[in-house]
Amino acid sequence: MAFDGFANVWTPVCFSKSLSATGPLHREVAGERIVLFRTPAGVGALMDACPHRGASLARGTVTAQGNLRCGMHGWVFNGAGDCLEVPWNNVSPSTRRRLAARSLPVVEAGELIWLFTGLRADAPPVIPELLCDPRPSRQHLAQLWPVHWTRVIENLLDPTHVGFVHPSTVGRGPLRQALKGSQLRMRRHEHKDGFMLSWETSDSKSEFQGLYWTPPNGWQHRVPNQSKFTAQMVWAVPVSRIETLVLFVALRPRSQRWPYRFLLNTVDRLVLHEDRRAIESQSPGPIEEAIHELNVPTDVGSLAFRDWYNKHCASSSAMMGPG
Ligand code: FES
Ligand SMILES: [Fe+2]
Numbered sequence: 025m026a027f028d029g030f031a032n033v034w035t036p037v038c039f040s041k042s043l044s045a046t047g048p049l050h051r052e053v054a055g056e057r058i059v060l061f062r063t064p065a066g067v068g069a070l071m072d073a074c075p076h077r078g079a080s081l082a083r084g085t086v087t088a089q090g091n092l093r094c095g096m097h098g099w100v101f102n103g104a105g106d107c108l109e110v111p112w113n114n115v116s117p118s119t120r121r122r123l124a125a126r127s128l129p130v131v132e133a134g135e136l137i138w139l140f141t142g143l144r145a146d147a148p149p150v151i152p153e154l155l156c157d158p159r160p161s162r163q164h165l166a167q168l169w170p171v172h173w174t175r176v177i178e179n180l181l182d183p184t185h186v187g188f189v190h191p192s193t194v195g196r197g198p199l200r201q202a203l204k205g206s207q208l209r210m211r212r213h214e215h216k217d218g219f220m221l222s223w224e225t226s227d228s229k230s231e232f233q234g235l236y237w238t239p240p241n242g243w244q245h246r247v248p249n250q251s252k253f254t255a256q257m258v259w260a261v262p263v264s265r266i267e268t269l270v271l272f273v274a275l276r277p278r279s280q281r282w283p284y285r286f287l288l289n290t291v292d293r294l295v296l297h298e299d300r301r302a303i304e305s306q307s308p309g310p311i312e313e314a315i316h317e318l319n320v321p322t323d324v325g326s327l328a329f330r331d332w333y334n335k336h337c338a339s340s341s342a343m344m345g346p347g
Contacts (some may be wrong), residue, residue, distance in 0.1 A: 030054035034149035050082035068103025181325030
């Protein structure tokens with residue numbers, strides 16, 4: 025059993041630029057150790073424990089042919105996990121077939137590397153179209169937060185925290201509105217890849233649409249009256265029960281002047297920091313332990329996420345077995 029609480033789903037695990045052509049990269053995803061490396065066919069992902077004696081394959085080297093050589097006794101594996109070489113031993117091809125490492129489905133798209141947390145993926149990952157569009161400029165941030173990933177998703181699906189958590193950055197207006205007694209009415213709209221949240225406030229006629237959630241851990245913020253090249257995206261990738269890798273992408277039109285872009289990038293970092301501090305303070309960490317929490321009508325987003333999480337993710341685990 026593996027990837028408990030996050031099994032059989034696609035998730036990005038790092039930015040493409042983090043994986044060099046010359047060396048393997050270790051990642052921990054939902055408590056499982058993974059090694060990534062570049063192969064002639066693209067990217068390989070193996071469970072990061074050599075099937076011989078359990079050494080971390082991430083301590084090994086990538087060969088000139090794009091295979092991974094274990095750093096302990098030198099066995100060589102390709103991206104599919106097949107064992108190609110066993111130094112010091114004259115091993116027949118049929119015996120070698122039994123010496124495979126466990127490989128995982130992996131794809132590279134939108135400048136991210138996507139891993140499936142199970143043996144076989146029935147469908148490809150859901151990759152936002154705009155992420156693969158070369159026209160916008162992008163800022164990439166990867167941060168490790170000491171929180172459970174579910175709290176990050178809930179925070180992102182909750183516009184009512186903005187005024188109070190970000191009072192001097194993006195929350196000035198919302199804070200003023202909230203303290204004046206404005207009411208917020210939120211709606212959830214299903215779409216083929218998850219749901220979208222829209223809302224209106226009692227002191228403004230305009231309906232704001234723009235928070236999208238894609239199972240299990242993807243989020244997008246789009247504002248309709250901004251350029252179609254403007255979006256923020258986050259994936260909250262579980263590392264363990266107490267750590268989450270936050271992958272953040274901000275897309276902006278290239279026509280934006282650099283000082284302005286620099287300013288927006290700085291604000292993004294500040295806002296992420298403010299969110300992190302608020303989420304770190306939440307207790308308990310995982311939402312499945314938060315059974316005594318109280319809800320109000322504006323909790324539509326987090327309640328919908330909880331519903332999905334409890335049905336599909338919280339008790340999941342993947343059968344992996346030996347390679
Ligand atoms: S532990 Fe990897 S080759 Fe022996
Ligand atoms: Fe926030």
